[in-house]
Amino acid sequence: xxxxxxxxxxxxxxxxxxxxxxxxxxxxxxxxxVIYKLLAFTAAMAIGPIGVYFLTVNSVFGGNSTYAGITAAxxxxxxxxxxxxxxxxxxxGDRQVAEQAKSKKAQ
Amino acid sequence: MADSELAxxxxxxxxxxGIASAMVFGAGGAAYGTAKSGIGIAGVGTFRPDxxxxxxxxxxxxxxxxxxxxxxxxxxxxxxxxxxxxxxxxGCMHLAAGxxxxxxxxxxxxxxxxxxDAGVRAYMQQSRVYVGMILILIFGEVLGLYGLIVxxxxxxxx
Numbered sequence: 001x002x003x004x005x006x007x008x009x010x011x012x013x014x015x016x017x018x019x020x021x022x023x024x025x026x027x028x029x030x031x032x033x034v035i036y037k038l039l040a041f042t043a044a045m046a047i048g049p050i051g052v053y054f055l056t057v058n059s060v061f062g063g064n065s066t067y068a069g070i071t072a073a074x075x076x077x078x079x080x081x082x083x084x085x086x087x088x089x090x091x092x093g094d095r096q097v098a099e100q101a102k103s104k105k106a107q
Numbered sequence: 108m109a110d111s112e113l114a115x116x117x118x119x120x121x122x123x124x125g126i127a128s129a130m131v132f133g134a135g136g137a138a139y140g141t142a143k144s145g146i147g148i149a150g151v152g153t154f155r156p157d158x159x160x161x162x163x164x165x166x167x168x169x170x171x172x173x174x175x176x177x178x179x180x181x182x183x184x185x186x187x188x189x190x191x192x193x194x195x196x197x198g199c200m201h202l203a204a205g206x207x208x209x210x211x212x213x214x215x216x217x218x219x220x221x222x223x224d225a226g227v228r229a230y231m232q233q234s235r236v237y238v239g240m241i242l243i244l245i246f247g248e249v250l251g252l253y254g255l256i257v258x259x260x261x262x263x264x265x
Contacts, residue, residue, distance in 0.1 A: 029156075034160065038163075041167070045167065045170050045171075045174070049174045049177075049178065050174070050177060050178070050181070053178060053181060057185075065182050065185050065186075065262075066182070066259050066260075066262065066263045069178045069179070069181075069182050069255075069259050069262075070259060072174070072178045073174075073175060073178060073252065073255055076170075076171045076174045076175075077171065077252075079167070079171075080164075080167050080168060080171055083163075083164065083167050084164060084241065086160075087160050087161040087163070087164065088161075090160050090161070091160075091161060094157055
């Protein structure tokens with residue numbers, strides 16, 4: 001019953017009041033740098049391999065599309081390993097933050 | 108254009124069938140891998156939001172499967188000339204290249220989906236699963252890469 005409104009106030013009074021804006025947390029749940037990282041990897045995956053194919057097929061490999069196709073596949077896998085590396089770095093950072101918080105608590 | 112035994116008029120049909128099958132089957136495998144591992148990631152993210160970034164790796168791998176289909180499709184398209192008569196040999200070769208990439212991409216995407224779903228859920232409870240999960244995912248994805256290699260070699264035999 002703790003959620004009941006105080007005496008002497010009607011439902012209309014309560015709804016007419018502006019919402020309490022004091023302690024609402026509006027910071028996004030996902031930090032901006034993670035969003036930028038994911039956007040960068042999405043763009044790299046979407047345009048990287050096929051872009052490299054069309055860039056290299058005539059200029060580097062002289063029209064040999066097999067080598068250009070191999071290069072495109074290699075670029076796609078490079079993006080994957082770049083993603084694994086970034087995710088691994090992020091895990092290390094999280095672990096350091098957790099250890100620092102733990103040592104602060106111990107003090 | 109004259110119709111001949113070695114270069115019948117329907118020969119380009121097989122080339123286009125190869126292009127379509129590479130893209131359709133490869134994208135089908137990538138879609139299954141993305142959706143199935145996405146279910147697992149959504150399940151993990153509600154309990155351990157800090158693991159989402161590392162759990163997204165199966166999704167990236169499924170994207171690579173679709174890129175393989177895209178690459179072989181572009182290669183076959185570059186090999187087709189509308190103003191020349193195409194031999195039946197070339198058409199069948201394109202169909203073989205497209206089918207090998209597409210169907211091995213389907214297999215790889217299915218593997219990535221099942222392993223990704225179970226792997227990220229296990230990783231939520233035991234962090235040592237991670238290296239094993241990545242290795243299994245890489246071996247699953249290599250299936251698609253083998254298909255691409257065979258497709259590229261086939262495509263160079265014209």
